[in-house]
Amino acid sequence: MAETTVSVPSVAPFNPWKVVLLICVGCLALLFLAPTVGVLLSSIKTTREIAFGELWTIPGTIYWGNFIEVLTNPSVPQYFLNTIFVTLPATILSIILGVLAGYVFSKLPFAGSNLLFLVIISGMFFPPQVILIPLFQFFNSLGLIDTLWPIICVHTALGIPICTLLMRNFFATVPNALREAAILEGANEWQVLIRVALPLSLPAIAVLATLQFTWIWNDFLWPLIFTQSDEKRTIMVGIVNLKGQYSVAWGVQGALSLIASLPTLIVFLFFQRYFIKGMTMGAVKG
Amino acid sequence: MADLHLDNVSKSFGTLEVIRNVCLDVAHGEFIVFVGPSGCGKSTLLRLITGLESVTGGRIFIGGVDVTQVRPSDRRVAMVFQSYALFPHLTVAENIGFGLRLAKRPAAVIRQRVDAVARTLRIKDLLDRKPGQLSGGQRQRVAIGRSIIRSPEVFLFDEPLSNLDAALRVLMRLEITRLHNRLQATMIFVTHDQTEAMTLADRIYVFNQGRIEQSGTPMDLYNSPSNRFVAGFIGSPAMNFLPGKVEQTGDHMMLKIGSTRLRLDQSFTSVSHREISVGIRPEHLRVVESSAGHVRAEVEIIEELGAEVIAYLQIEGISDPITIRLPPQRHVVPGQQVGVRFASEHFHLFGSNGTRLC
Amino acid sequence: MERSALYWRVVLLAAPVTVFAVLVIWPLFSSFFYSFTNWNGFNPEYDFVGLENFAKIGSDRLFIGAIINTTIWMVAAILLPTLLGLALALLLDSKVPGGPIFKTLFYLPICLSAVVVGQIWIWIYQADWGLLNTVIRAVSGSSFNYAWLAKPDTSLGSVIVAWSWQQTGLSMVIFLAGLTSIPNDLLEVCEIEGASTWQRIRIVLIPLLTPATVVVVALSVINSLKGFDILYIMTGGGPFHSSDTLAMHMYNESFKKYLMGYGSAISVVLFLIALTIIRIYFRNLKKVDEIYG
Numbered sequence: 016m017a018e019t020t021v022s023v024p025s026v027a028p029f030n031p032w033k034v035v036l037l038i039c040v041g042c043l044a045l046l047f048l049a050p051t052v053g054v055l056l057s058s059i060k061t062t063r064e065i066a067f068g069e070l071w072t073i074p075g076t077i078y079w080g081n082f083i084e085v086l087t088n089p090s091v092p093q094y095f096l097n098t099i100f101v102t103l104p105a106t107i108l109s110i111i112l113g114v115l116a117g118y119v120f121s122k123l124p125f126a127g128s129n130l131l132f133l134v135i136i137s138g139m140f141f142p143p144q145v146i147l148i149p150l151f152q153f154f155n156s157l158g159l160i161d162t163l164w165p166i167i168c169v170h171t172a173l174g175i176p177i178c179t180l181l182m183r184n185f186f187a188t189v190p191n192a193l194r195e196a197a198i199l200e201g202a203n204e205w206q207v208l209i210r211v212a213l214p215l216s217l218p219a220i221a222v223l224a225t226l227q228f229t230w231i232w233n234d235f236l237w238p239l240i241f242t243q244s245d246e247k248r249t250i251m252v253g254i255v256n257l258k259g260q261y262s263v264a265w266g267v268q269g270a271l272s273l274i275a276s277l278p279t280l281i282v283f284l285f286f287q288r289y290f291i292k293g294m295t296m297g298a299v300k301g
Numbered sequence: 302m303a304d305l306h307l308d309n310v311s312k313s314f315g316t317l318e319v320i321r322n323v324c325l326d327v328a329h330g331e332f333i334v335f336v337g338p339s340g341c342g343k344s345t346l347l348r349l350i351t352g353l354e355s356v357t358g359g360r361i362f363i364g365g366v367d368v369t370q371v372r373p374s375d376r377r378v379a380m381v382f383q384s385y386a387l388f389p390h391l392t393v394a395e396n397i398g399f400g401l402r403l404a405k406r407p408a409a410v411i412r413q414r415v416d417a418v419a420r421t422l423r424i425k426d427l428l429d430r431k432p433g434q435l436s437g438g439q440r441q442r443v444a445i446g447r448s449i450i451r452s453p454e455v456f457l458f459d460e461p462l463s464n465l466d467a468a469l470r471v472l473m474r475l476e477i478t479r480l481h482n483r484l485q486a487t488m489i490f491v492t493h494d495q496t497e498a499m500t501l502a503d504r505i506y507v508f509n510q511g512r513i514e515q516s517g518t519p520m521d522l523y524n525s526p527s528n529r530f531v532a533g534f535i536g537s538p539a540m541n542f543l544p545g546k547v548e549q550t551g552d553h554m555m556l557k558i559g560s561t562r563l564r565l566d567q568s569f570t571s572v573s574h575r576e577i578s579v580g581i582r583p584e585h586l587r588v589v590e591s592s593a594g595h596v597r598a599e600v601e602i603i604e605e606l607g608a609e610v611i612a613y614l615q616i617e618g619i620s621d622p623i624t625i626r627l628p629p630q631r632h633v634v635p636g637q638q639v640g641v642r643f644a645s646e647h648f649h650l651f652g653s654n655g656t657r658l659c
Numbered sequence: 660m661e662r663s664a665l666y667w668r669v670v671l672l673a674a675p676v677t678v679f680a681v682l683v684i685w686p687l688f689s690s691f692f693y694s695f696t697n698w699n700g701f702n703p704e705y706d707f708v709g710l711e712n713f714a715k716i717g718s719d720r721l722f723i724g725a726i727i728n729t730t731i732w733m734v735a736a737i738l739l740p741t742l743l744g745l746a747l748a749l750l751l752d753s754k755v756p757g758g759p760i761f762k763t764l765f766y767l768p769i770c771l772s773a774v775v776v777g778q779i780w781i782w783i784y785q786a787d788w789g790l791l792n793t794v795i796r797a798v799s800g801s802s803f804n805y806a807w808l809a810k811p812d813t814s815l816g817s818v819i820v821a822w823s824w825q826q827t828g829l830s831m832v833i834f835l836a837g838l839t840s841i842p843n844d845l846l847e848v849c850e851i852e853g854a855s856t857w858q859r860i861r862i863v864l865i866p867l868l869t870p871a872t873v874v875v876v877a878l879s880v881i882n883s884l885k886g887f888d889i890l891y892i893m894t895g896g897g898p899f900h901s902s903d904t905l906a907m908h909m910y911n912e913s914f915k916k917y918l919m920g921y922g923s924a925i926s927v928v929l930f931l932i933a934l935t936i937i938r939i940y941f942r943n944l945k946k947v948d949e950i951y952g
Contacts (some may be wrong), residue, residue: 022932036755043747043913044764050779050824051767053790057782060759070788095930112675119671123664139936142885144906145930146915148693148923149686151700172682204667233772242913244740251774257894265782271776283770287763290770291832353847374853386844389951390866398850400863433950451852 057269058082065265081270084261091274093246094253098232099136101163101249105170106227110220112171113178118208120179122188122194132183139176143236151240165241166249167208181293184210185219222293225286229279250275304329304364304487305455311343311358312349319345321511322359325541326456336498337508338534350489351380364454376474379448383464385440387432387447394419394428396631397446399531404523415509418446421483429512431515438469449484458490462497474500492598496534507531517577529655532580538611540649541586541623549644556648561595563645577658580649583626587642588612588633594640598623600611600633614641663744665721677762679918690930693923700919712924721900722925728815729884735816736883739823740804744830745868749860752838753830762835766828773825777892780821784808812902822889826882830875837871838864870947879941884933905929 059077064070081234085091149174154165196281197207213220238249248256254271261267283290305327312320327333328635334400335343348354354374360369368376387396395402397418398411413416421424422442432440433503441461448456448579458477462470478501491496498505507522507530515522515531526532532540546557548563554565558579591597598614607615610627625641633639650658694712716722731915733772747765751758783790784807795803809819845867847952849859887906890896896903896911905925913922 033755036750036753036759040747040750040755040757040761043750044761047768049790050776050783051771053782054775055780063735067696067787067788070782073792102874115671119668123671125665125668133798134684135675135679137937138679140881140940141687141933142881142887142906142926143927144885144887144909145926145933146683146686147909148700148919148926149689150682150691152698152919153686153694153700154672157839168678168682169820172678175679175683179675201664204671208671229770233770234892235772235774239689239891251772254774254778255798268778272778276771276775279770282795283767284763287766291766351851353845353850372853373847373851380847380851382848384842384844386848388845388848388867390869399848402856403852431950445730447848495851529864619864651945 038054040167053271054272057266058273060266062264062266066263067132070265072240078266081266082274083221084264085274088257089158090245090248090253090257091250093166093242094248094250094275097247098249099202101166101170102228102231105167105174105231106224108167108171109174109178109227110223112175112222113180113182114208114213114216115222116175117182117186118204118212120183121189121205122191122207122212123222131240134175135179138173138175138197143173147236147240154241160241161243163242163247166237169237169241174227176228178289180264181219181223182216186215191213221286221291225289226293228282228288232279232298276281304331305489306362307346307350307359308362309359310346310349310356310361312345313357315480320349320356323502323511323513325506325513325516327487329487330485331487332478332501333487333489333504334498334502334505336495336505336509336530336534337493337514338495342468342511343493344459345365345379347489347491349458350375350376350455355512358575360374364558377451377454377459379451379453379455380459381444381448381461383433383434383460385444385461385464386603387440387443389432390393392429392431393424393435393443393446396443397428397450399447400451414450416483418450421449422446437465439475441465443546445480446479449480449486451629456486456488456586460492461490462492463494467648470497473569479499484654486578498536502614505535507534508624509534526580526655527657529578529580529651529657532651533583536582538583538624538626540580540582540619541577543581543616543619543623544652547575547577556645556650558643559596563595563643565645576653578653578655579649579652580645583611585623585644585647587615588624588625588627588631589640589645591638594642596641598639598641600635600637600639603633603635604627605643614639615633616641690923690926693920693928696920696922696923698919699783700913700917703919708920709837710801711789714920716924716928718895721903721908724766724900725903725905729904729906730844731815732822732886733880733883734820736826736879736886737820737876739819740826740830740879743823743827744832744875745834745865745872747831748834748838749826749864751835762831765831768825769828771825775886776821776825776890777889779816780824781808781893783821784817789841791863793857809898811899814898815902816895821893822883822886825889826879829878832873833875833878834868841867844905867951870944870951873943873947875942880936880940881933884929905932 053070057065058072058081059079060070061078061080064074064078099137118133120128141297150165150169151160154160155169159165193211195208195209202210202224233251235251235255238252240247242252245256254268254275257271263273305325307323307325310320311318337343345354349356350363352368352371356369360367361367361565363376363378371391372456388399391399394412394415394603398415401414405511406614407494412591415428416425419428420477424439424442424446427435427443428440432443451489462473467475475496477490479498490497496525502519504516505519506516507524509530513529519535522535526535529542533542542559548555548562555580556563556565596616598616600612601615602613608629609627610631612625612627612633613622614625615622623641627633652658660797667914668830675697695707695709697711734831744762752763755761786792786806786809789807792805794805805813807813838926841864846859847864849863854863885906886904887910890902890904890907891910894902896907906929909922910928912925
């Protein structure tokens, strides 16, 4: 009985590929990290050090002057407050509107509701510049230019597509039987939405809250268009404005960027899972 | 020479032991079915044979070669997945020829082999379609096609029929039997459905909790299950189990079931005053006049299946209902008081730990 | 019952639909309206000028430049983040130790604002002490001093690199999600049939990532059309309009030169381009759905 000749390559316990891969990923990570590290380093160095080409070296001593400069600048707290006054209401409002619309589209569809849904969703894809001029004109005629109102309104409206999309998709996973059972018990749609659907949808709302917060906080275009005076600027426009004031004070600029990014960084690091989920959910199901 | 030999194979995930010291031999050309309830380890064992999982103990031989440390692709096994695992972006022809393409065989050779396989499986006119355009049964054939094209030593089927509807399942069962007859190849088929096991297998291995409970031909398992688990698992409707008591009366052993006493034959001498479990298949019970039976019972539910009637009866003094298979002309109605006669030569007696007593 | 359902639809949809209609749909249509006028942004009076604004587009050298730059920007935005994101996703998918940390690192830039990203990259390109020139000097030993953002030849490309740096994480995450959604048994078939790593990637993974790729490409294109903030910060469209895109050009014409009518015409063009892309996207999505269901 001839033994069949089968090659017997044994599974190696040590896989050199893993090491090669790790080195590849590590190098790429370094490359990716460099810009961020640059900002970190700049914020703890003096302008002199930076100008003499010592930005990219590990500092011997940490220089706190940049942060002190930023934090004692009276404009900075105002920028922060303005940004908060814009970001929080706009985030909350857009989610509320998205919840309402998403509920109807998933649980109370009607003839033409799919078309309406598509129209709303497509709002996500268009460049905001398309509606820039009419909105400017609109708020100008209301005398609201150089207030925070137009920014809040526009972000609320522009948040509706993504919020509606995610809420509709999430509500779709809430079993219809649950809604029907509640209605048989005598609940109306509002009670179903508030008492049944919403408590089950907290994860989706967390996703939206992180996304909307980050986007609105980071936005530059709308506050640039709608605000003119220094005391109405949000932090991102404020940074650009202060660049003039600190034109060669690179360290101060670095500290400023860092402080301005802190809220979104914190949200990102703590709610990363929600953030990624929102990005991929919105993208894949779009 | 055995085509497949497992020597003391074990597998644990962490502290969880899924396969415990399994030894088995499969001869060339045999059709083997692994059957057992879900979670019994049968699918894991299949994955150990393919090499998709590695064993934590023991050795695996395929075609006489120790393949325990061999990569799946070099084990000369082919597997048909429960979900068929067809590539949605490839046509039927490309799916079937997938392995040959990976092996960089010339396109003409691949085309020729694919055609031959497609002819065998009667899917020749589907070759240019994508899996998304196929029915469940057609996908199944394509999956089988991909497995036979490389003429492997051992074919492995992981519950391949469970995604099909009942009618199609019967058809595909016949199809697979036909395929086996034609290829005369070694096949291992995993299922939780004992009917599939009974109809397909040359030999069945019954698994429970990571161990082989019993192996043998379908009729062996049906007629002489070696323990209560196998007895209850094989056969549909399932075997009845009645609580019984063995008593010695004079030089006879008597079996007490409910209110009746039956005489056991001479071979049964070893136990006395023991609580046992009496197994009897539904076809070995007869419904008679209430006075003429071994026990009295009340008919609870009737299921008329056309060729036969399945009756569920409540015996006095016994909590679980029993199942009886009756000829269709036999008329009983729910609520009726009847007598039940046991064909005691078909008793399977099991001890309290489930092992067979005689 | 039916009546009350109608009631609730109206009640629940009233607010979101009104807000959306007033602040998005209506302005969209007014854009078309203003594109036929010569409104200057603050004067309440303006005239209808018919197709004059659109005629002007054809002869606007800056507009042509912006179209070319937008195209370059879009092509680069498709290629760089998509390919890099795919490579990173495949690398991280192969169970590299420390995977989740790397994932966070690559993804981190997405949570930074365009303003901050622009700021960071201005320093990388800074002529005297920027990282890029520092590295080039260290490698070549010469006293290399090149202001990347201040030269028309490199300004657009430099911004594209910064943009790609921020967008790659997003592509990577979508590809990773695509990879996890590939059924495990398909990968096991590869193992049983003996696919090499490269065959696995080429014949199986990349085709199966088609749905994710469609999404990534569409997002890249759409985001690149919106690309304004980072350009505004890094180059302001300069020098000499060498990095003007449509969005940038539209802003300049409307809010720097106060040619709101002309700006509206540009935004209408921008809208039509976006509409075309979205239609292509949805058509492909449908095709992808048919195969991958």
